[in-house]
Amino acid sequence: MASGIAGRRKAALEDGGESYRTRRQEIVRVAAKVFREKGFEAATLNDIAARLKTDRASLYYYVGSKEELLHEIVRQVLEENVAAAESVLAQAGTPVEKIEALIEHMILSFDRHYPHMFVYVEDLARIARQKNDWAREVIAKTRRFEEIVVQILEDGRADGSFRSDLPNHISAMALFGMINWTHRWYKPGSTGSAREIAETFTALFLDGYRNRAPAGKRTGSRTTP
Amino acid sequence: MASGIAGRRKAALEDGGESYRTRRQEIVRVAAKVFREKGFEAATLNDIAARLKTDRASLYYYVGSKEELLHEIVRQVLEENVAAAESVLAQAGTPVEKIEALIEHMILSFDRHYPHMFVYVEDLARIARQKNDWAREVIAKTRRFEEIVVQILEDGRADGSFRSDLPNHISAMALFGMINWTHRWYKPGSTGSAREIAETFTALFLDGYRNRAPAGKRTGSRTTP
């Protein structure tokens, strides 16, 4: 108990410690990178320590477990997303504008919070299988985000800007799918391309992929002979 | 070497053995279920053995490792999907019809191959990180599938049925996103609802979510005061 790393960690966490927090944050950052590269389960604390050119045991001075690192990573990203969504929902604007704003925010988020967003999305399924309080909270927040989208869709249906022949719930899932799946293929770098993705998704979701050529010039299947 | 379970397994695999293959298939089936429930990495051979009311060691008579179970699961599903896509691509029909067919096939596939499809999609990221031959092949097949979709999109663009102001590559990813993300929320059961999902996705991707009310009745953002 004299040395007790857990105790010293707790003390350091509470007693401010400017450089301590910085270092801890750095560790979380590197952990996110390693999780992104190897996947959470495959990554070991050794990998993270090695990347930081330090010893695995040293990490325990800053963080209690691999899970705790994940908590930190997810927290940093999830809170902002839900807050952004709440804010979009509350703001003035048409449902169409709100959807645009939400899509843009999410896609840019993949860039701004690299690689945290990727880790979060990839591990969501795993988190959903856990049953501890933290996992429940993450799922609840994620659900809240989904609800907000559904809400906007409903508002738009009510005011006539969205079609009413499709189940909103499924449409919302389609939208999530588009957005969240980016974690499987998008390689961040240029914010420009993120913007391009956001615009494409917006155009697709709102207006669809079928051609709407000026009447008379249509070549599609339904032209009259 | 006299007993050598590995050798006995290999022999049994080669020398036909009707009931052997049945039993093996049953094990794969149960493994897929367990992987679906716990996630591949978290699942243990013990879990699978327990579900089969047998001993973990017994499994080794049928299968060499947990990875091998995954191979089997993925193979059974991936081959069919690629074949179906190739067939759709080759068949007669407009690009619009081909997209419809592909979406429907994929979504129904989640039902027909439950839970194999779910395991495949969920584990794709993990597989992509491996560098062995098998992983490379899976990725190649998955890529092939993607290429086919892009090809159809390009055909449709060429004949004027699809719009040409969006990057096909991103549109294709959006479509994959919609489809593949279902593994995170869809609970199979009624094929009816799978069909509903397929229809919704098709409608969304082709025609978009914005209302196309008869002109004059629009309530959207751009109405003149």
Add this chain to the structure above:
DNA sequence: CGCACAGTCAACGCTAATGTGGAAAAATGG
């Protein structure tokens, strides 16, 4: 000067999972 404290690290015990050896049990069939 010395000592207290932040930070580091070699070393250990523990747990959980894997894959195998080898024999027991069940099925098959002469």
Add this chain to the structure above:
DNA sequence: CCATTTTTCCACATTAGCGTTGACTGTGCG
């Protein structure tokens, strides 16, 4: 009913990663 093959399972060795101990190092402060 015995002999042979197929199938099962107890028991073991091995491995990998986790979390902790307890002591070491350096730095700053009185």
